[in-house]
Amino acid sequence: MTNLRNEGPIGVFDSGLGGLTVLRALHERLPHEDFVYIGDTARTPYGTRGKQTILNYAHACARVLREQRVKLLAIACNTLSAVALSSLDGELFFPVIGALRPGAQAALGVSTGKRIGVLASTRTALADAYPQAFSALDHSARVYVQKSPLLVTLADEGWTEGEVPTLVVREYLKPLLSHSIDTLLLGCSQYPLFSKLIEAELAPHPTPRGRPIAVVDSAQPLAKQVVREIAERQLATERTDPGKLRIVLSDMPEDFTVANRYLGRDLATLQVTAVDL
Amino acid sequence: MTNLRNEGPIGVFDSGLGGLTVLRALHERLPHEDFVYIGDTARTPYGTRGKQTILNYAHACARVLREQRVKLLAIACNTLSAVALSSLDGELFFPVIGALRPGAQAALGVSTGKRIGVLASTRTALADAYPQAFSALDHSARVYVQKSPLLVTLADEGWTEGEVPTLVVREYLKPLLSHSIDTLLLGCSQYPLFSKLIEAELAPHPTPRGRPIAVVDSAQPLAKQVVREIAERQLATERTDPGKLRIVLSDMPEDFTVANRYLGRDLATLQVTAVDL
Numbered sequence: 305m306t307n308l309r310n311e312g313p314i315g316v317f318d319s320g321l322g323g324l325t326v327l328r329a330l331h332e333r334l335p336h337e338d339f340v341y342i343g344d345t346a347r348t349p350y351g352t353r354g355k356q357t358i359l360n361y362a363h364a365c366a367r368v369l370r371e372q373r374v375k376l377l378a379i380a381c382n383t384l385s386a387v388a389l390s391s392l393d394g395e396l397f398f399p400v401i402g403a404l405r406p407g408a409q410a411a412l413g414v415s416t417g418k419r420i421g422v423l424a425s426t427r428t429a430l431a432d433a434y435p436q437a438f439s440a441l442d443h444s445a446r447v448y449v450q451k452s453p454l455l456v457t458l459a460d461e462g463w464t465e466g467e468v469p470t471l472v473v474r475e476y477l478k479p480l481l482s483h484s485i486d487t488l489l490l491g492c493s494q495y496p497l498f499s500k501l502i503e504a505e506l507a508p509h510p511t512p513r514g515r516p517i518a519v520v521d522s523a524q525p526l527a528k529q530v531v532r533e534i535a536e537r538q539l540a541t542e543r544t545d546p547g548k549l550r551i552v553l554s555d556m557p558e559d560f561t562v563a564n565r566y567l568g569r570d571l572a573t574l575q576v577t578a579v580d581l
Numbered sequence: 582m583t584n585l586r587n588e589g590p591i592g593v594f595d596s597g598l599g600g601l602t603v604l605r606a607l608h609e610r611l612p613h614e615d616f617v618y619i620g621d622t623a624r625t626p627y628g629t630r631g632k633q634t635i636l637n638y639a640h641a642c643a644r645v646l647r648e649q650r651v652k653l654l655a656i657a658c659n660t661l662s663a664v665a666l667s668s669l670d671g672e673l674f675f676p677v678i679g680a681l682r683p684g685a686q687a688a689l690g691v692s693t694g695k696r697i698g699v700l701a702s703t704r705t706a707l708a709d710a711y712p713q714a715f716s717a718l719d720h721s722a723r724v725y726v727q728k729s730p731l732l733v734t735l736a737d738e739g740w741t742e743g744e745v746p747t748l749v750v751r752e753y754l755k756p757l758l759s760h761s762i763d764t765l766l767l768g769c770s771q772y773p774l775f776s777k778l779i780e781a782e783l784a785p786h787p788t789p790r791g792r793p794i795a796v797v798d799s800a801q802p803l804a805k806q807v808v809r810e811i812a813e814r815q816l817a818t819e820r821t822d823p824g825k826l827r828i829v830l831s832d833m834p835e836d837f838t839v840a841n842r843y844l845g846r847d848l849a850t851l852q853v854t855a856v857d858l
Contacts, residue, residue, distance in 0.1 A: 346634045347624050352737065357623045357832045360857070430835065454745075457734040460629065468731075468748050475745065555634045558707065580637070 313338035315374030320348030322493030323380025324566035329527035337547045340372045344581055346555035349456045350383045351425020362388035364581045366395050375539050378530045382491045383425045386433035404437040406529040407489055407522030414518045415487040418445045421480035424491035426451045448483045452476040459494035462562050473505050486511040490521040549574050554581040590615035592651030597625030599770030600657025601843035606804035614824045617649045621858055623832035626733045627660045628702020639665035641858045643672050652816050655807045659768045660702045663710035681714040683806040684799030691795045692764040695722045698757035701768035703728040725760045729753040736771035739839050750782050763788040767798040826851050831858040
C-alpha cells in the first residue's frame with residue numbers, strides 16, 4: 305500500500321532565487337521525488353532586514369508550505385536558517401532542515417587548522433548563528449564571520465566576473481585573511497556564483513602547510529543532509545517515474561536568466577506560479 | 582479660525598531611507614510644517630520588483646498615509662513615482678506629487694543640448710516613465726536611461742567612496758557617455774550620495790561647448806514643487822512654532838548611520854515608530 309505522506313513533495317524554502325542551487329543538487333540526488341520551491345522574491349533579500357521582520361515573513365511562507373503538503377523542508381537561505389529555524393520547526397508538522405549545521409560540518413570536515421572564515425549576510429553575521437553552529441560541533445574551532453551584502457546584489461544582476469566583483473570579493477576577504485583562515489564557508493545561497501573568483505583571490509594566500517584555503521558552500525552539504533533524513537525517516541517516494549519540480553515565487557522576475565543559472569536548466573520548462581506572501 | 586485640514590502633516594513616502602533627503606529639503610523650506618515620513622524598509626528596494634508587487638505595496642502604504650491624515654503627499658521614491666503615481670492619486674483624497682516630472686523639468690532647465698542621461702532603478706528603466714515624463718515637457722529631448730541597481734546596495738552599505746563605487750559608477754556611465762549627454766539626472770532618491778564621485782567621473786567628458794556635464798538630482802526639484810503646491814492650494818499651516826518630524830518605518834534599521842546621513846541630523850532625536858505594512 306502506498307504511503308500517502310511519502311508521496312508529498314520535498315519543500316525548498318529560500319528568500320529569493322539562490323536556493324535553486326539546493327533544489328538542483330537535491331533533484332540530481334533524488335530524481336523520483338517531487339519538489340516544491342518557495343522563493344520570496346517580492347521581499348528578497350532577507351539578509352538586511354531585522355529579526356522580527358524575517359520571522360514575520362517566515363510565518364507567512366509557512367502557511368504556503370502547509371498548503372503544499374510537503375513532507376520535509378530544506379531551508380536553503382542561510383539568513384532564514386540563522387533566524388527562523390527553531391520558530392519554523394515549532395510551527396510545522398514535518399522535519400525542517402537548516403543550512404547552517406550541514407555547512408559547518410562540511411567546513412570542519414576539510415579544515416586542517418580549524419580556522420574558518422564565513423561569508424554571510426548582514427543579518428546572519430549579526431545573529432552570531434555560525435559561531436554557535438560551529439561551537440556545537442567543535443569547541444576548538446575559531447570562526448570569523450564577514451558580512452558581504454554586496455555579493456547578493458551582484459549575484460542578482462548576474463555581475464559575477466570582472467573588475468567590480470573582483471574588488472568587492474577582495475575587500476570582503478581581507479579581514480578573513482588577516483585571521484589566517486584555512487577554510488572559507490560560503491554562508492549564503494547565492495555566493496557559489498563567485499566560487500571561481502573567490503578561489504582565484506585566495507590562491508596567493510596558502511595555509512601554513514602550503515595548501516590552498518578550502519572553499520565550501522552549504523548547498524551540497526544541505527542536499528546531502530536532506531537525502532540522509534529522507535532515508536532515515538523512511539520518507540522516500542515509491543514512485544519510479546521522474547519527479548516533478550514546482551516553483552512558487554512571490555514576485556515574477558523580469559526574465560529567468562539568473563534563475564536558470566542557479567538551477568542549471570530552463571525554468572520556462574517548469575511550472576512556475578505566483579503567490580502573495 | 583484655524584483650518585483643520587491645513588494643520589495636518591505633509592507626507593513623504595519612500596521605499597526605504599533615501600527619501601529622507603527630500604524630507605530634509607522640505608523641512609528646511611517649510612520649517613513650521615509637520616511631516617510624516619513613511620519608509621517601507623522591510624521590503625526595500627522596490628526598484629528590482631515587478632509592477633504588480635509595487636502596486637500592492639503602494640496600496641498597503643496608502644492605508645497608513647490615510648490614518649496619518651496627511652494633507653499632501655510627496656513620493657520621494659522614483660520607482661514608486663514611475664509605477665504607482667496615478668494609482669495612488671486615484672486612491673487618496675489629497676494631492677500626490679511624484680518625483681519624475683520635477684526632476685525632468687530641472688534637467689531640461691539646465692540642459693544645453695537636450696541630450697539627457699538618467700540613472701535609475703531597474704523597474705523605473707523598464708517602465709519607460711522617464712522618456713514619457715520628458716516627452717510630455719519637451720518633445721525634442723533625447724533621453725537615455727541606464728539602470729543602476731548596484732548603487733542602491735552601495736548606498737545602503739554607506740560604501741560611497743573608494744575603488745568599488747568608482748568602478749561601478751564608471752561602468753554605469755559608459756553607455757550614457759557614448760550618447761554624448763550634456764546633463765545627467767539622478768533618478769533614484771539614494772543616488773545623491775554619489776554626486777561627488779559622479780561629477781569626478783564626468784569631469785574628463787565635457788560637452789561639445791566645453792562645459793561640464795550638469796548633474797541634477799530630483800530631491801531638490803521635488804521639494805520645490807511641494808512648496809509651490811502648498812502655496813497654490815492654500816494648504817500652509819498657520820502655526821509659527823517649529824514643525825515636528827515623525828518617521829514611520831516597516832523595519833527598524835540596525836543603526837541610523839545611513840539614515841542620519843540622508844537626513845543631515847540625528848534620527849535618534851525624532852519620533853521613530855515601526856509599522857506593519
